[in-house]
Amino acid sequence: MLRNVLTVGGWTMASRILGFARDVLIASRLGAGPVADAFFVALKLPNLFRRLFGEGAFNAAFIPAFAGTLAAEGRLAALALANHLAALMTLWLSLIVVVGWILMPQLIFVLAPGFADEPLRYGLTVEMTRITFPYLLFICLAALVSGVLNGLNRFGAAAAAPVLFNLMSMATLIGLTPFVATPGHALAWGVMLSGIVQLGLVWWAARDAGMAIGLVGIPRLTPAVRAVLRRMGPGIFGAGVTQLNLAIDVIIASTLPAGAVSFLYYADRVAQLPLGVIGAAMGTALLPLLARQLRMGQPLAAHRSQNRALELSLLLTLPSAVALALLAEPIIMALFQRGAFSADAASATSAALVAYAFGMPFFVLVKVFAPGFFARGDTSAPVKIGLVAVALNLALNLSLSPFLAHVGIALSTAIAAAVNAGLLAVVLMRRRQLVFDARLRHRVPRMLAAVAVMGLVLAAGRALLWPAEPGLRLAVLALLCLAGGVAYILSVSVFGALRLSELRAMLRRR
Template identity: 60%
Template sequence: MLKNIATVGIWTMASRVLGFTRDILIAALLGAGPEADAFFVALKLPNLFRRLFGEGAFNAAFVPAFAATLAAEGREEARRLAEEVASVMVVWLAFLAVIGVLFMPLWMHLLAPGFADDPGKFALAVRLSRLTSPYLMLICLSALLSGALNGLDRFAAAAAAPMLFNVVLIAALALFHHDPTRSSVALAVGVTLSGMAQLALLALAMRRAGMALRLPRPRLSPGVRAVMARMGPGILGAGVTQLNVAVDTIIASLLPAGTVSVLYYADRVNQLPLGTIGAGIGTALLPLLSRQMRLGNGAEARASLNRAIGFALALTLPAALALVVLAQPIMLALFRHGALNGTMAGKSAVALAAYALGLPAFVLAKVFAPGFFARGDTKTPVRIGLIAVALNLALNLALMVPLGFLGPPLATSFSALFNAGALALLLARADHFRPDRALAGRGLRVLAAAGVMALALLLLAPMVAPAAALATPLAAIWRVGLLIAVGLGVYGLGGLGIGAFDLDLLREGLAARRLRKAARSP
C-alpha cells in the first residue's frame, strides 16, 4: 500500500507544482480581473466532473467492480466490462457536452448568478465555458482508463496524466500572453486539448498493460447497470468536497468583483496537500480494501484503514497548521506579481487559512469513503453528503454578509468536519472501523510534533515574511520555501523523537520493494 500511495503522491505532487506555475502565470497576466473570474467559472464545471469522476463517484463504482471481475473471472471479462462501460459513457457524455454548449447561458445563471450584472463578463464566461465543454467527455473517459489501470495495480500513468493539463495550459499562456481576453480564450481551448492528450496517454498505458479497449455497440449489460447504480448516489458521497466548492463559487459570484479569483487562488494552494495526500491514499486504498473484502478479510481491511488514517494524520495535521501560520507569506510570494496586487493576495491568504482549518477533515473523508465503497455501500456516503452540502449552503448564506469573502471557505471547512466525523461514526457503528490504541496514541504524538513545528514557524515567520513580500518572485518563493523546509525539519525530528510515525509501515514497504526487485533479477 505504501508504494502505491507514494507513486500516486509523487506524480500528483509534480502535477501540483506545474499547477502552481500555471496559476502564478494566470495571476500575473489576468490578476483578479473579469477575464480571470470568467475563466475560473468556466473551469469549475469540467473540474467538478474531473474530480467527481476521476477521484470520486466513478472510481467508487467502477474500480471495485473491475477489481472483483478481474479477481473472480480473469482479464478478458474485466476487459469486457471496461469496454461496455466505455461505450455507454461515450454516448451519454457526448449528449451532455452538446446540451452544455447549447444551453450554456442557462447553466451560467446557475454557476455564477452574480455575473448577470456585468453583461461583458457574463458573455465571456459563456464563451469560455462552451470551449471547455468537450473536456467533460474526454476527462470522464480518462477516468475510466485510470480506474482500470489502478485495478491492475498500475498507478503511475493514471497519476501522471493530469500533468498534461498543466503543461498544455502553460504553453497556451506562453503563446498568447499579450492580451487578457486572448489569454483567457487560449486557456479555455487548452483545457480541451489537454483532455485529448490525457486520454491518448492513458490509452497507450492500457495497451502496454495488455488491455487495449475497443468500443462495442452500447448496451446496458448487467455489469454496466451495476456500475451505474453505484455511481449515481456515489456522485454526492465521494464528491461532497467538490460540491461544496461549487456552492462557494455560486456565493462568491454574488460578492464584490474579484472574489471568485481570490477564492480560486486560495483553494489552489489548499489543494496541494489535499490532492497529493487525499487522492494518493484514497486511490491506493480502494482497490486494496475491495480485494480484502472480496476475500472475506474484514480484519485486514480494518487494519488497512487504520494505517491509512495514521498516514493521513501524519501528513495533514502539520500541513494544515503550516498553511494557517504561513498563509500570508505563501500567498504574497506566489501571487503578488503582475496583475494581482498585494491587497487581493492578502485576501487570498486569509481565505487560505480558513480553507486549511478543514484540511485534515477533507483528507480523512477521502480515507473513510473507500471503507463504504469497497463494501458496495454508496448510499450511506450520499446521505451524509447531502446533509454536508445543505450545511455548507446554510453557513454560506449566514456568513456572506457579515464576513464577505471569508464566509465560503469557513463554511466549506465546517461542513468538511461534519462530513468526516459522520463517516467515521457510521463506519465504527457498522464495525468496519475500530480505532485502536496505537492509532490514538500516534495521532496525539503527531499533533504534539505538529504543534511544536507551528510554534517554531510563528517565531521565525516575522523574520522572513517581510523580506519575502518585498523580494522578486523567485527570491520570495525561495525565502518562503526555506521557512517551510525548516518547519519540516522541526516536525520530522520532533516526530521521530516522540514516536509519532509508523516506521513499521515504511519498513514493510521497503522490504516488499526489495522482494520485488529480487524476483525480477535473474
C-alpha cells in the same frame, strides 16, 4: 499500499508544482479581474461534471466492481465490463456536451448568477465555458481508463496524466494569447486540448498492460454494467459532495464584488497541494486494495489497511494544515504577488487560505473514510451524509458571506468537510467497520505534540524573518518551510509518532 501511495503522491506532487507555476503565470497575466473570474468559472463547470461523473461517482462504483471481477473471474471478464461501460459513457457524455454547449447561457446563469448583471463577465464566461466543456468527455473517459489501471495495481500513468494539463495550459497561455481575444480564451483552449492528451496517455498505458479499452462501440446493459450504474447514482452525491460544496461556493461568490471568485480559486489551489498529494493518493490506493481484500474474505487485512491509511494521512496532513495557516500570507505573497496580482489581492487570498487550512485534515479524512463504504458496495450512506454536508455548507454560506465575504465561503466549506468526515467515521464505527487499533491510538497524540512543536518553530521564524523584501520572499519562505519540516521530522521521531526504521522497511517491502 504505501508504495502505491508514494507513486500517486509523487506524480501528484509534480503536477501540483507545475500547477503552481501555471497559477503564478495566470496571476501575472490575468490578476484577479473579470477575465480571471470568467476563466475560473469556465474551468469549474467541466471540472464539476468530471469529478461527479468521472473521478467521483464513477470510480466509486467502477473500481470495486472491476477489481472484484478481475480477482474472481479473470482479465477477460474485467475487460468486457470496462468496454461496455466505455461505450455507454462515450454516448451519454457526448449528449451532455452537445446539450451543454447549446444551453450554456442558462447554465452559467445557474452557476454564476451574480455575473448576469455584468455583461462583460457574463459574456466572457459563456464563451470560455463553451470552449472548455468538451474537456468533460475526454477527461471522464480518461478517468474510466485510469480506474482500469488502478484496478490492475498500476498507478503511474493515471497519476502522471494531470501533469499534461498544466503543461498544455502554460503552453497555450504563452503561445495562443496573441491570436485569441484574451489570455483567458487561450487558457480555455489549453484545458480542452489537455483532455485529449490525457486520454491518449492513459489509453496507451492500458493497452501496454493488455487492457486496450474500446472507447467506441454499442453499449450493452449487462448485469455487471447495471450494478455499476445503480451504485453510481447515489455515488454522485456520496463521492462528489466536496465538489457540490465548491459549486455552491462559486454561486455565492459570483454575487460578491469582482475578484471574489479569483481569491477563492488561488487559495484553493495552494490548499490543493497537500490535499491532492495526500487525499487523492490515499483514496486512489485504498479503494482497490479494500475491494480486493473484502472480495477475497480478508476482513482483518482490510481493517489494518484502513488504520494505516488513517495513520499516514494524519501524519502528513496535520502539519500541512498548520503550516498553511501560519504561513498563508508569506505563501501567497511569494507565489502570486507580481504583475497584475496586487497586494490587496494577496491579502484577500491569504485570508481565504487560512480558512481552507482549517478544513484540510477533514477533506483528506473524507477521502480515507469513503472507500470503507464504496469497497463494500454501499453508496447510500455517503449520500445521506453528503446531503447533510451540502445543506450545512449552503446555510453557512448564506449566513457568513454577508459578514466575512469570500472568507465566509471558504470557512463554510471547511466546516462542512469536518461534519462530513465526522459523520462518515461515526457510521463506520457503529457498523464495526472502523475500529481504531492500538497503534493508531498510541501515535495520534504524539503526532499532535510534534505538530505543536513545528507550529512554534514556524511562528517564531515568521516573527523574525517576515515581512521580507520582494526579491527575498521565495528564499525566506523556503527557509521557513525547511525549518518547520526539520522540526516536525525530529519531533515525530523523538515522540514516537513514527519510527524511521518502519518507514524504510515499508518502502522496501513488495
